[in-house]
Amino acid sequence: MxxxxxxxxxxxxxxxxxxxxxxxxxxxxxxxxxxxxxxxxxxxxxxxxxxxxxxxxxxxxxxxxxxxxxxxxxxxxxxxxxxxxxxxxxxxxxxxxxxxxxxxxxxxxSGAAGKVLLAIPPPQQVAAPASSNYDSAAAGGAASADPNGTTDSATADDVELEEESLHERLTKLVNAAPVMLFMKGTPAEPKCGFSRQLVAILRERNIRYGFFNILKDDEVRQGLKEYSDWPTYPQLYHEGNLVGGLDIVKEEFENNEEFLSEQVVPS
Known part of the structure; x- marks a missing residue:
C-alpha cells in the first residue's frame, strides 16, 4: 500500500x-x-x-x-x-x-505494467454512457430477432423510458458544479478554437468550474443539444441553467461586471 x-x-x-x-x-x-x-x-x-x-x-x-x-x-x-x-x-x-x-x-x-492496480469503470454521471437493453434498430422501434427466431419490439413506453433516463443524467451533469462547461476536449487540451477561447476567458477571470468532454460520450454530445435547445459546443451552464456558447458568454461578461463573480476563486 x-x-x-x-x-x-x-x-x-x-x-x-x-x-x-x-x-x-x-x-x-x-x-x-x-x-x-x-x-x-x-x-x-x-x-x-x-x-x-x-x-x-x-x-x-x-x-x-x-x-x-x-x-x-x-x-x-x-x-x-x-x-x-x-x-x-x-x-x-x-x-x-x-x-x-x-x-x-x-x-x-510507475513501472507496474502488467499489474492491475484498480478495476473500476468511469463514473456514470461523468463519462460512461447510459445502459440500454436495445440495439440501435430496436431502440428506433423496429423488431429484432434472437437466435431462436423469436422477436421482440421496443414499445413507445420503452423508448420514452430511455429518453427519461438520459434526461435525468443530463440534469445531473449540468448541475454537477455551479458552473459547468461542456466542451470539445479538456481545459488542458481543447479540441476546437471556440472551446479554447472559452476556457481562456474563464481562466483569465479566475472562475472555478467543472467541465465535461463531450467527445468522450456521444450520447451526451447529441442529447444535450436537444436538452438545451442549443446545437453547438461549447455550452456553459450556471446553476443548471444554460448561459450559452462563446459569443453569449463574452456578451455576459461585457455587459455585467458581476457575472459569475460568486464563482471567482479567492486570491
Missing part, C-alpha cells in the same frame, strides 16, 4: 515532494469540495494508492483552493486534475473524471 499524503500548506507539500526518490512516481491529485466529480475521483485515487506498491509510487491529494500557490504552479485550470511526476519532471497531466485513464497512466509510469 502506497502512502497517500494530504498536505494543507505549501510547506507541507514541499516537504513531501522533496522526500520522494527520483525513481518513484509522484501522483498529485487536485480537487475541491464543491465539484461532484471530485468526490468520486478522490475515492478512485485513494483506491489506486491502496493497491500500489510503496516502492513504485507516492500519492498526494490537495484541495486546489486550500493551497492555491501549488495549484497555480501546476496550472490547474479545472478539477479534478492530476499531475504525474518522476525524476522531478512532469510526465503527464490529466484533466477530468476518468478512473480508468488515471489508473492506466499511473500503472504505466
Amino acid at each position: 502506497a502512502t497517500l499524503h494530504t498536505p494543507t500548506t505549501v510547506e507541507a507539500f514541499r516537504e513531501v515532494f522533496a522526500s520522494v526518490p527520483d525513481n518513484i512516481l509522484l501522483a498529485i491529485s487536485f480537487h475541491t469540495s464543491w465539484a461532484a466529480p471530485c468526490r468520486q475521483m478522490n475515492e478512485a485515487f485513494a483506491a489506486i494508492a491502496g493497491s500500489s506498491s510503496p516502492d513504485k509510487a507516492v500519492f498526494i491529494s490537495i484541495d486546489a483552493e486550500e493551497v492555491p500557490d501549488v495549484s497555480e504552479e501546476y496550472e490547474v485550470s479545472a478539477v479534478p486534475f492530476f499531475v504525474l511526476v518522476k525524476n522531478r519532471q512532469i510526465l503527464r497531466k490529466i484533466s477530468g473524471a476518468d478512473p480508468k485513464e488515471l489508473n492506466e497512466a499511473i500503472q504505466s509510469l
Whole structure:
C-alpha cells in the first residue's frame, strides 16, 4: 500500500515532494469540495494508492483552493486534475473524471505494467454512457430477432423510458458544479478554437468550474443539444441553467461586471 499524503500548506507539500526518490512516481491529485466529480475521483485515487506498491509510487491529494500557490504552479485550470511526476519532471497531466485513464497512466509510469492496480469503470454521471437493453434498430422501434427466431419490439413506453433516463443524467451533469462547461476536449487540451477561447476567458477571470468532454460520450454530445435547445459546443451552464456558447458568454461578461463573480476563486 502506497502512502497517500494530504498536505494543507505549501510547506507541507514541499516537504513531501522533496522526500520522494527520483525513481518513484509522484501522483498529485487536485480537487475541491464543491465539484461532484471530485468526490468520486478522490475515492478512485485513494483506491489506486491502496493497491500500489510503496516502492513504485507516492500519492498526494490537495484541495486546489486550500493551497492555491501549488495549484497555480501546476496550472490547474479545472478539477479534478492530476499531475504525474518522476525524476522531478512532469510526465503527464490529466484533466477530468476518468478512473480508468488515471489508473492506466499511473500503472504505466510507475513501472507496474502488467499489474492491475484498480478495476473500476468511469463514473456514470461523468463519462460512461447510459445502459440500454436495445440495439440501435430496436431502440428506433423496429423488431429484432434472437437466435431462436423469436422477436421482440421496443414499445413507445420503452423508448420514452430511455429518453427519461438520459434526461435525468443530463440534469445531473449540468448541475454537477455551479458552473459547468461542456466542451470539445479538456481545459488542458481543447479540441476546437471556440472551446479554447472559452476556457481562456474563464481562466483569465479566475472562475472555478467543472467541465465535461463531450467527445468522450456521444450520447451526451447529441442529447444535450436537444436538452438545451442549443446545437453547438461549447455550452456553459450556471446553476443548471444554460448561459450559452462563446459569443453569449463574452456578451455576459461585457455587459455585467458581476457575472459569475460568486464563482471567482479567492486570491
